[in-house]
Amino acid sequence: MIEPAMILVRPQMGENIGGAARAMLNFGLTRMRIVAPRDGWPNPKAAAMASGAGRVLDNAGLFPDVARAIADCDFVFATTARGRELTKPIVTPERAMEMTRALAAEGKKVGILFGPERAGLENEDVVLANAIVTVPVNPEFASLNLAQCVLLMGYEWQRQKNEVPPEVQSFARTEFAGLHEIEKLAEHFEERLDLAGFFYPEAKAPGMKVSLRNMWSRLPLTQAEVRTFHGMLRQIAYKLGEGGQRASKRNPDQTE
Known part of the structure; x- marks a missing residue:
């Protein structure tokens, strides 16, 4: 033991x-x-x-x-x-x-x-x-x-x-995902969300990321579920034709 x-x-x-x-x-x-x-x-x-x-x-x-x-x-x-x-x-x-x-x-x-x-x-x-x-x-x-x-x-x-x-x-x-696997998944989500301009305004980004990390650590995800999430994120990025360009950080309610 x-x-x-x-x-x-x-x-x-x-x-x-x-x-x-x-x-x-x-x-x-x-x-x-x-x-x-x-x-x-x-x-x-x-x-x-x-x-x-x-x-x-x-x-x-x-x-x-x-x-x-x-x-x-x-x-x-x-x-x-x-x-x-x-x-x-x-x-x-x-x-x-x-x-x-x-x-x-x-x-x-x-x-x-x-x-x-x-x-x-x-x-x-x-x-x-x-x-x-x-x-x-x-x-x-x-x-x-x-x-x-x-x-x-x-x-x-x-x-x-x-x-x-x-x-x-x-x-x-149950074959649950290890904390290092959860950490990698959280990083993957943050990367995609950052590219999409989700963390707005920038001053609130650290608190938003803490809330997301807390959510991931609280979920009893299996190894298979973590792999599924990674696959979903990669497929979404592929279908959207992600070119690595960071989304605009402006307020989505603002007009040009």
Whole structure:
């Protein structure tokens, strides 16, 4: 069974990275990934705090951004306590680990994103995930330490054994597209829409693209469906005789 990858996104303090490594090894987890740590890597403060869990740090993968850290994952959870305008399934740690065990049992790779200590994950990070994990804590003090959050997820991973909901088992056996395939599809759509002048006005283009990326990451697309979408886009471009010319960026309601 493939254990989930605990992905620390832009962690700020080495001590928290080391604490997360200890929390992981407490529950038999060893796959740590680190995205753009503030103080660089390796970090001696992380090694000192790990205290016996040094092998987790020794084998940790270092990545420049979230997209590359999750490129080989079939399903990604984002941990956050803050409300989001992004529409995504929201689950508890218990439910998340039920799903993770079912997916892992079928050979799927799962990643769990943990945000930096000061403000947590940004929308640009969360939009890449398939679902959100929220811990039911005191709403008046919802902030969790990075290592504490990793500990909660690790505990639920270890606690979950063999009982998996049937609908999750069915989901796990489906050949869903990997996140890198979804990313390529999103890029293909953006390319075609950009040529068609869809992203207008330009000032709103980044927000429009985030909304589209969130939609793609939320859809449980199979590999066959992704190939179908690519084929549809290529055929539309062929039939329209696309010559690579970018459409006018003027307001479509304007007259000449």
